Amino acid sequence: MKVRLAVDIGGTFTDVAVEKPDGARVTAKVLTTPRAPEEGVLAGLAEALSSAQVSPADIGVIIHGTTLATNALIERRGAKTALLTTEGHRDALEMAYENRFEQYDINIDRPKPLVPRWLRLPVRERMNWKGEALIPLDEESVRACLPVLEKEGVESLAIGFLHAYANPAHEQRAAEIVAAARPDLSISLASEVAPEIREFERLSTAVANAYVRPLMEAYLRRLEGELKARGFDCPFLLITSGGGLTTLETAARFPIRLVESGPAGGAVLAAAIARDLGEASLVSFDMGGTTAKLCLIDDFEPETARTFEVDRSYRFKKGSGLPVRIPVIEMVEIGAGGGSIAHVDGLKRLQVGPESAGSEPGPACYGRGGARPAVTDADLALGKIDVARFAGGRVALNREASLIAIGKEVGAPLNFNEEMAAYAIAEVVDENMAAAARAHAVERGQDIAARAMIAFGGAAPLHAARLAEKLGLRKVIVPEGAGVGSAIGFLLAPAAYEVVRSRPMRLDAFEAGSVEILFAEMRREAEAVLRAAAPGAKLTETRRAYMRYVGQGHEIAVSLDPAMLGGADAAEKLGGAFEAAYVALYGRAIPEMGVEVLTWSLTLSGPRPALPAAPAEPKKRERRAEESRVVYDASENTPLDYGVFERAALAPGDMIEGPALIVEDQTTTVVSSAFNARVDARGNLILERRAG
Numbered sequence: 001m002k003v004r005l006a007v008d009i010g011g012t013f014t015d016v017a018v019e020k021p022d023g024a025r026v027t028a029k030v031l032t033t034p035r036a037p038e039e040g041v042l043a044g045l046a047e048a049l050s051s052a053q054v055s056p057a058d059i060g061v062i063i064h065g066t067t068l069a070t071n072a073l074i075e076r077r078g079a080k081t082a083l084l085t086t087e088g089h090r091d092a093l094e095m096a097y098e099n100r101f102e103q104y105d106i107n108i109d110r111p112k113p114l115v116p117r118w119l120r121l122p123v124r125e126r127m128n129w130k131g132e133a134l135i136p137l138d139e140e141s142v143r144a145c146l147p148v149l150e151k152e153g154v155e156s157l158a159i160g161f162l163h164a165y166a167n168p169a170h171e172q173r174a175a176e177i178v179a180a181a182r183p184d185l186s187i188s189l190a191s192e193v194a195p196e197i198r199e200f201e202r203l204s205t206a207v208a209n210a211y212v213r214p215l216m217e218a219y220l221r222r223l224e225g226e227l228k229a230r231g232f233d234c235p236f237l238l239i240t241s242g243g244g245l246t247t248l249e250t251a252a253r254f255p256i257r258l259v260e261s262g263p264a265g266g267a268v269l270a271a272a273i274a275r276d277l278g279e280a281s282l283v284s285f286d287m288g289g290t291t292a293k294l295c296l297i298d299d300f301e302p303e304t305a306r307t308f309e310v311d312r313s314y315r316f317k318k319g320s321g322l323p324v325r326i327p328v329i330e331m332v333e334i335g336a337g338g339g340s341i342a343h344v345d346g347l348k349r350l351q352v353g354p355e356s357a358g359s360e361p362g363p364a365c366y367g368r369g370g371a372r373p374a375v376t377d378a379d380l381a382l383g384k385i386d387v388a389r390f391a392g393g394r395v396a397l398n399r400e401a402s403l404i405a406i407g408k409e410v411g412a413p414l415n416f417n418e419e420m421a422a423y424a425i426a427e428v429v430d431e432n433m434a435a436a437a438r439a440h441a442v443e444r445g446q447d448i449a450a451r452a453m454i455a456f457g458g459a460a461p462l463h464a465a466r467l468a469e470k471l472g473l474r475k476v477i478v479p480e481g482a483g484v485g486s487a488i489g490f491l492l493a494p495a496a497y498e499v500v501r502s503r504p505m506r507l508d509a510f511e512a513g514s515v516e517i518l519f520a521e522m523r524r525e526a527e528a529v530l531r532a533a534a535p536g537a538k539l540t541e542t543r544r545a546y547m548r549y550v551g552q553g554h555e556i557a558v559s560l561d562p563a564m565l566g567g568a569d570a571a572e573k574l575g576g577a578f579e580a581a582y583v584a585l586y587g588r589a590i591p592e593m594g595v596e597v598l599t600w601s602l603t604l605s606g607p608r609p610a611l612p613a614a615p616a617e618p619k620k621r622e623r624r625a626e627e628s629r630v631v632y633d634a635s636e637n638t639p640l641d642y643g644v645f646e647r648a649a650l651a652p653g654d655m656i657e658g659p660a661l662i663v664e665d666q667t668t669t670v671v672s673s674a675f676n677a678r679v680d681a682r683g684n685l686i687l688e689r690r691a692g
Contacts, residue, residue, distance in 0.1 A: 002021065002058060002060025003018060003059050004019045004060055005018050005061070005062045005063070006062075006064070006065075006265075007041050007490075008065045008262050008484070009037055009064075009065070009067060010032060010067060010289060010290065011289055011356060011359070012031070012289020012339050012358050012362070013029050013032055013288065013458060014029070014031070014037075014044045015027070015028070015044070015483070015486065015487040016028040016045055016484070017481065017484050017488045017490070018054065019491050020052065020054070025481055027481050027487070027666060028047040028048035029394075029458065029665070029666045030044045030394065031359040031395065032358075032359045037066070037068055037219060041064075042226060056230055056232045057231055059234050061234055061235045061236075062237070063237050063238075063245060064238050065238070065261035065486065065490055066261060066262065068216060068219060069215075069255050069259050070259045070260070073259070073322065074310065078114065078212050079156040079186065080152070080154055081114055081158060081207060082157050083119065083157070083206075084142065084157065084159045084161075084178075085160050085161065085162075086162040087122040088122065090117065090121070093113040093115065093200070093204065094110075094117070096110070096200055101318065110320070111321060113207075114207050114211045114322070115207055115211075119148075123142055123145070123161070124137075125137040125161055128163060129166060129504065131166030132167070137169075137170040142174045142178065143181075145178075149178075155185070156185065156186040156187075156210040156211065157185055157188070157210060158203075158206040158209070159171045159174050159188070159190065160199075160202060160206045160207075161174075161190070162199060164191040164195075165196055165501070166502070172189065172191075175187050186210065186213050186214050186217070188207075189206070193206045193209045193256065194326070195500060195501055197598055197599065198325070200323070202325060204322055204323050204324060205256060205323070205325045205326065208256050208324050212256065213255055216251070216252065216255035217255070220248055224248060236248050237495070237533055238250075238251035238261065239265055239268075240261060240264065240497075241258065241259055241308065241327065242304065242326070242496065243265075243267060243302065243329050244494060244495060244496025245490075245533055245606075249532070250533075256326060257326050257327075259310060259326070264328070264493075265485075265488075266295075266457065266485050267297070267302040267329045267331065269456060269488055270284030270297055273479055276611050277477070277684075279452050280298065281450060281451050282297040282451050282452050282453065283296055283441075283454075285457075285460050286456055286457040286486065287338070287433075287458075288337050288338065288459060288460075289359070290335070290339055290340075290356040291333050291334065291335055291336065292336040292433050292436075292460075293331045293332070294331060294332050294433070294436060295329060295330065296451075304327065304330055306325060306546070307323050307324070308323070308324050308326060309321030309322065309324075327601075331440075332436050332439070334353070334436045335353035335354020336352065337356055337459060338379070338458060339359075339362065339374050340356050340357075340375050341353065341372045341373070342375070342378070342406075342409065342425045343372065343409055344409070344413040344414060350414065350425070352375065352432065353429070356374075357370045357372065357374050362374075363375075363376040364398075364402050365377050365380050365397045366395060366397070367398050367401060372409055373406040375426070375429050376402075377401075377405055378406065378422040378425035379459075380397060381406055381422035382426060382632040383639075384462050384661065384668060384670055385397065386663050386668065389668075402422075403418045406418050406422050407421065419639075423637075427634065430466045430470060430634075433463070438471070449472035451473060452475040453467070453473050456485025457485055457486070458483045458484075458667050461478050461483075461667045461669035461670065462669075462670050464478065464669070464687070465658075465674065466634045466635070468689075469634075469635060469672070469674055473689075475686065475689070478669050478685040478687065479684050480683045481666070482666070483667035492609050493608075494534075494605045494609070495537065496603060497526045497603070497604055497605075498526070498601055498602070499522040500599060500600070501600050503518055504596060505596065506550065506594060507575050507595045507597070508571070510570060510571035510574070515600065516565060518600060519543065519602055522602040523541065523604065526604040527539070529604075530605075530606065537606035538606070538607060539604045539605065540605050541603070541604055542559075542602070542605070543562060543602055543603075544560060544600070545557075545560055545578075545597045546598050546599040546600075546601070547574075547598070548595070549594065550593065550594035550595065550596050555599070556581055556582060557581070558574075558581045560574075560577065564577065574597070575595050578595055614681050615652070618651070618679075618681055620653050620655055621653055621654060622656075622657070623645065623654045623655065623656050625643025625645055625660065628641045629641075629642055633659055633672055633673050635672045635674040640673060642659045642660055642670075642671075643656070643659070643660040644663060645661070645662045645663065646662075647663060647664040647685075648664065650662070651679065652679050652680060652681050654678065656676065658672055658674065658687075658690070659671060659673040662677065675688060
């Protein structure tokens with residue numbers, strides 16, 4: 001039993017959580033250092049270890065999540081990348097889905113491909129969908145690309161051939177030829193990065209992996225070296241977008257799997273708290289400095305997906321980004337964070353985000369050169385933030401600078417005073433988040449108002465009560481250490497790895513034997529990763545088939561019992577499982593329609609770290625504030641006296657009548673006049689709507 005440590009790099013802050021063997025946690029929050037992210041990580045580690053009074057030798061494992069891969073894609077800061085692809089298919093990246101995600105915009109703006117056309121190089125070869133070679137690989141056409149790679153100074157190469165998910169032989173041979181001539185070149189094979197059907201998504205994912213791989217691999221190696229130099233002699237694991245832990249070697253090879261690693265940690269935390277409290281239906285709300293993320297938790301598990309979009313060009317509009325085909329926790333993400341910048345457009349409309357001030361220069365109140373008002377400036381102007389306690393007192397805030405920026409950029413154009421302008425900023429950002437949450441739930445046939453909310457991240461507790469009012473929620477849970485919630489979630493994630501293979505197969509021509517051989521191959525691949533990430537751990541296998549009615553465009557996930565594929569009635573059992581899943585989603589089945597499987601997946605996972613047993617429910621007692629502060633209350637639309645409480649001074653059973661502020665080092669929980677709060681046996685803050 002050793003100390004465990006988690007680090008989460010966000011767009012504005014880097015969060016650190018230290019967990020001791022007795023379950024006690026110490027946290028730290030420092031500003032992210034975008035030019036050299038490891039500097040922020042090391043500064044946060046030093047601060048957290050000092051506060052926890054432990055040394056590097058005491059650490060048993062380091063778990064890391066980061067937005068660096070995402071930021072590199074968004075900011076186009078990756079390596080100079082080329083693509084080798086099947087002759088005649090070099091334009092697949094630009095043709096995309098051949099549709100318009102914004103139907104009536106004649107000036108539609110698509111994201112530019114990561115590889116320009118002159119670096120998308122055709123190779124003569126062709127496989128059919130069964131993996132049979134129709135045209136053998138022309139090795140001379142591969143060698144003919146080498147001078148172009150050299151002349152253009154290409155640093156990373158993606159190789160993606162048609163139907164290579166069924167037979168990767170041509171991709172592998174092309175990689176051998178290139179590697180022999182350019183051993184320094186980073187090479188990503190689509191058949192390894194995303195071995196699934198659908199050419200555009202597979203190519204997009206392989207190119208994105210190649211684009212960020214040199215940057216991410218160099219960063220991870222630098223950080224690994226710095227940690228060893230400081231005496232950290234322990235496993236170094238990365239959290240993936242699907243919420244599982246993997247090794248540094250796997251992360252360096254497939255960094256595209258890290259694009260949503262930070263938010264995934266938050267969803268893992270929310271699911272763990274849901275299980276602990278017996279709340280089967282929740283919405284998690286994670287608001288940091290740059291974005292807000294909302295995720296639905298059902299039956300104590302976060303919703304998952306197979307595809308994620310990066311760098312959406314139309315205000316986070318679906319279809320306007322770069323698709324990556326990876327296992328990911330499904331969530332809606334919008335440009336609404338503490339650093340989201342407010343401005344008035346040409347039509348005199350107040351807009352908040354998606355542009356963010358980040359950590360450099362940051363909101364106006366940071367005093368680091370930012371002159372435009374951000375959400376944090378509005379929260380400070382409204383009295384929600386304690387100047388002396390922000391980020392544990394390590395970031396000095398200037399309220400006067402916030403008022404000046406708000407007055408100039410928002411107040412003057414709208415003819416509002418500073419307080420009303422700040423209130424307008426807060427209301428707009430809260431309504432943006434509420435609208436995103438409603439749409440996300442409705443798309444899945446869910447009633448958002450029937451859920452409780454878990455709020456974490458540096459800015460979420462400041463906005464959770466008002467967001468809950470807008471959504472009609474009656475309960476908000478703010479866990480201990482909410483300000484660094486994603487980092488704490490890393491400590492609750494199991495080691496896990498998913499392997500996916502596309503092998504189209506109709507149920508009326510089902511071959512159980514070939515499917516079992518395929519699953520055995522997938523298990524060996526996943527086990528090789530898991531044995532390195534969690535040596536000696538007992539592994540749990542989960543199987544899924546992605547199925548559809550013949551003729552449909554997309555498939556649904558169907559959970560498989562390993563015994564389902566055995567016996568002469570395997571196809572019948574598989575068809576029954578599909579029909580049950582289809583009815584659960586759409587309310588009815590389609591009679592007399594053929595069914596087919598497109599893709600198979602296998603996930604291996606180690607044991608999930610469990611929270612310690614909950615203590616007995618505490619005796620309730622009312623707490624009265626010894627100090628107060630005037631805060632503009634959105635529920636009453638007027639300034640009110642808010643009682644101020646130190647969260648560290650509260651004990652299980654304490655009850656607080658709203659309005660109140662509950663202050664801690666990494667965040668502040670706003671208990672509006674519409675809510676009361678109590679501290680449960682675990683130390684969670686439970687905000688509940690007041691009667692009437």
